[in-house]
Amino acid sequence: MNFDMILAAAARLDGHARHTPLLSSPFLDQIAGRRVLIKPECLQHTGSFKFRGAWSAISALAPEVRDCGVIAFSSGNHAQGVALAAKAHGIPSVIVMPADAPALKIENTRALGAEVVLYDRATQDRDEIGESLAVERGLTLIKPFDNPFVIAGQGTIGLEIAADAADLGVTQAELLVCCGGGGLTSGIALACATRAPGLRVRPVEPEGFDDVARSLISGKIETNAALSGNICDAIITPHPGEITFPIMKSRCGPGLTVSEDQALQAMAQAFLRLKIVAEPGGAVALAAALYRGDALEGDTVIAVVSGGNVDPAMFTRALATL
Amino acid sequence: MNFDMILAAAARLDGHARHTPLLSSPFLDQIAGRRVLIKPECLQHTGSFKFRGAWSAISALAPEVRDCGVIAFSSGNHAQGVALAAKAHGIPSVIVMPADAPALKIENTRALGAEVVLYDRATQDRDEIGESLAVERGLTLIKPFDNPFVIAGQGTIGLEIAADAADLGVTQAELLVCCGGGGLTSGIALACATRAPGLRVRPVEPEGFDDVARSLISGKIETNAALSGNICDAIITPHPGEITFPIMKSRCGPGLTVSEDQALQAMAQAFLRLKIVAEPGGAVALAAALYRGDALEGDTVIAVVSGGNVDPAMFTRALATL
CATH class of the missing domain: 3.40.50.1100 (Rossmann fold)
Structure with a gap:
């Protein structure tokens, strides 16, 4: 760094x-x-x-990796940044959000082109869902800051x-x-x-x-x-x-x-x-x-x-x- | 033009x-x-x-004219633009406003460095007040658009x-x-x-x-x-x-x-x-x-x-x- x-x-x-x-x-x-x-x-x-970091991370991926798509855990600004940056790159994005996130945030993230996957905070493990999706589809995880x-x-x-x-x-x-x-x-x-x-x-x-x-x-x-x-x-x-x-x-x-x-x-x-x-x-x-x-x-x-x-x-x- | x-x-x-x-x-x-x-x-x-037009007009004056100051009739955006542009040029500005203008607008215009002259819409003529002030002090009138x-x-x-x-x-x-x-x-x-x-x-x-x-x-x-x-x-x-x-x-x-x-x-x-x-x-x-x-x-x-x-x-x- x-x-x-x-x-x-x-x-x-x-x-x-x-x-x-x-x-x-x-x-x-x-x-x-x-x-x-x-x-x-x-x-x-x-x-x-958040759009800057998302764009930076997505654009830094090798094209064949990037083309498989990206995934992020967020119900907020990072989600929207990743969704729009992915869309502009013409690649799929999956955003994992709690099912009880505000409807408007879910709607906005979808409108920016992301597939939103909801999970139940009480019964499901977010990381497990994310990892299995990432492996299944070859998605790259875009962390929010680290x-x-x-x-x-x-x-x-x-x-x-x-x-x-x-x-x-x-x-x-x-x-x-x-x-x-x-x-x-x-x-x-x-x-x-x-x-x-x-x-x-x-x-x-x-x-x-x-x-x-x-x-x-x-x-x-x-x-x-x-x-x-x-x-x-x-x-x-x-x-x-x-x-x-x-x-x-x-x-x-x-x-x-x-x-x-x-x-x-x-x-x-x-x-x-x-x-x-x-x-x-x-x-x-x-x-x-x-x-x-x-x-x-x-x-x-x-x-x-x-x-x-x-x-x-x-x-x-x-x-x-x- | x-x-x-x-x-x-x-x-x-x-x-x-x-x-x-x-x-x-x-x-x-x-x-x-x-x-x-x-x-x-x-x-x-x-x-x-409005700041752009005000700056343009004030900066286009000959220094010896500009230094006498400027005057404008406005209770709104033009007033604030003229006041700040005049202050930044280090010259006095007079803004003529109706006495019943919102207190906050008067206060803001003063805070931007202008002298605010109030007139009574019912009994006084704005143009007369402005002209006599302009002549008295050698102020240049900055019209809002013409x-x-x-x-x-x-x-x-x-x-x-x-x-x-x-x-x-x-x-x-x-x-x-x-x-x-x-x-x-x-x-x-x-x-x-x-x-x-x-x-x-x-x-x-x-x-x-x-x-x-x-x-x-x-x-x-x-x-x-x-x-x-x-x-x-x-x-x-x-x-x-x-x-x-x-x-x-x-x-x-x-x-x-x-x-x-x-x-x-x-x-x-x-x-x-x-x-x-x-x-x-x-x-x-x-x-x-x-x-x-x-x-x-x-x-x-x-x-x-x-x-x-x-x-x-x-x-x-x-x-x-x-």
């Missing part, structure tokens, strides 16, 4: 992933008490950064930030990243280590689900006590990845946490001042930029808004904080 | 206005029954395309669309533009006439406020019967401009109209599929792309989303259509 893999991913993604702009607003600068730049990956295909090509794909965001921030004269800043398993954080950190070493990459997590922050403190992989019970569901994972954690350990931190209310308020500010739609888990880095100034250094902060797949009811709840 | 003025405006805006991306979603293609590309100018500074430099600034959107659509292989398409006084429409039409002659520029207006569509049919400037009573307030003007209309007459049309419900539904789809915030008047072109397929030709349509300055209550109303 090295910088050249990110450059190679960028070449494969060229013309397929969107180069998202850097946004800003004087009103957000005022709240934060420093300059704030926002990287809106909610504007990426399928509404989250895959070097996925990490390299997310790292292309770091290349764009490094270049676009430098164009704005920014080479020293805190760079806050919404963090689940660490694919996005570690990819961006690897890219910036070479291209923008003055940007300090810091993972942001929901309060009470700060496995990465604690792992960075203890120096070993820590786990979350719970895996549900927070609106930032898209970035709640049991623990950092085996590939992502060593990268984060050597290049990232310290971690930050935000409350659910802060995430909702950041969603509302993104609506009001940036005209973008952020989901709760996708808004935690912006929330830290705006409301955790006490824990930040320097005069500039860059925040990645990682996704915008939020239902109208939750979005309305965020707007009510205004 | 010619193409070279748009190139000159682009040079002045370079590094100051955002180059907004072209967005798309397979779900929108499905609704429209053709390929849909979206130019999200809601992501421009101050949340609308100014060649403003039109040239909006025309830079056409340059970006022409280049970015060509990168996607699109050189033949309907290009739908939200239309008030016609600054945006005429600027884009002038740019595309040279750079992308296969794009047919068509103004989109709210039903019942279709002065431009009717003017294009009759060949002379027609007026609207009413100036209020529609949620698309940002694009309701008495009639097309004296400079913009001849350009539109020779290069644009036929016009399209959409209902308020269609505008709200387009806002909801922009939320759901593009993760952007559109205001009602900013969503009419997308609404026509999605719901007026009967009146469109060809396999590709490009829609400009011109602004996103909408209050939470109206946005919630749009989400309720989902």
Whole structure:
């Protein structure tokens, strides 16, 4: 896993992933008490950064392997990223989802061209179902974060930030990243280590689900006590990845946490001042930029808004904080 | 008013206005029954395309004229565009607004650095107030659309669309533009006439406020019967401009109209599929792309989303259509 893999991913993604702009607003600068730049990956295909990693991993497969198709376990952003990237490559994709996943998510994933296989969480083992399907059909498993090509794909965001921030004269800043398993954080950190070493990459997590922050403190992989019970569901994972954690350990931190209310308020500010739609888990880095100034250094902060797949009811709840 | 003025405006805006991306979603293609590309100018500074025209006009002034400051009549997007562009140039701006304008708009315009002068609609004459201020202080009036430099600034959107659509292989398409006084429409039409002659520029207006569509049919400037009573307030003007209309007459049309419900539904789809915030008047072109397929030709349509300055209550109303 090295910088050249990110450059190679960028070449494969060229013309397929969107180069998202850097946004800003004087009103957000005022709240934060420093300059704030926002990287809106909610504007990426399928509404989250996950499309980059999925495309990177699928495009890195040998054609004869790729043509057999891919499989992923996800009911969220990774599922949509894999489905659309597979469709664009003209290959089949199978997405394994719990039968009780929201109907809209199942429908959306199917509409993006995937075959959705449902399993019963109470009686069936997800991994067993996936493995037997993979063997039967020769499908390649695309993991959501612990895959070097996925990490390299997310790292292309770091290349764009490094270049676009430098164009704005920014080479020293805190760079806050919404963090689940660490694919996005570690990819961006690897890219910036070479291209923008003055940007300090810091993972942001929901309060009470700060496995990465604690792992960075203890120096070993820590786990979350719970895996549900927070609106930032898209970035709640049991623990950092085996590939992502060593990268984060050597290049990232310290971690930050935000409350659910802060995430909702950041969603509302993104609506009001940036005209973008952020989901709760996708808004935690912006929330830290705006409301955790006490824990930040320097005069500039860059925040990645990682996704915008939020239902109208939750979005309305965020707007009510205004 | 010619193409070279748009190139000159682009040079002045370079590094100051955002180059907004072209967005798309397979779900929108499905609704429209053709390929849909979206130019999200809601992501421009101050949340609308108006920043471009304001910057273009202010930067085109001789320094000694510019330094005296500028003045504009507006309670909406043009006010914010002028205020921020003036502030960035380090010059004073005066925005004349009715005293009964929403408090938040007044506050926002002040926060962007403008001096807000309020007048009483019942007892005072706006133009008189503006003129006496302009003479007294040597302020230059920045009109919202009937100014060649403003039109040239909006025309830079056409340059970006022409280049970015060509990168996607699109050189033949309907290009739908939200239309008030016609600054945006005429600027884009002038740019595309040279750079992308296969794009047919068509103004989109709210039903019942279709002065431009009717003017294009009759060949002379027609007026609207009413100036209020529609949620698309940002694009309701008495009639097309004296400079913009001849350009539109020779290069644009036929016009399209959409209902308020269609505008709200387009806002909801922009939320759901593009993760952007559109205001009602900013969503009419997308609404026509999605719901007026009967009146469109060809396999590709490009829609400009011109602004996103909408209050939470109206946005919630749009989400309720989902």
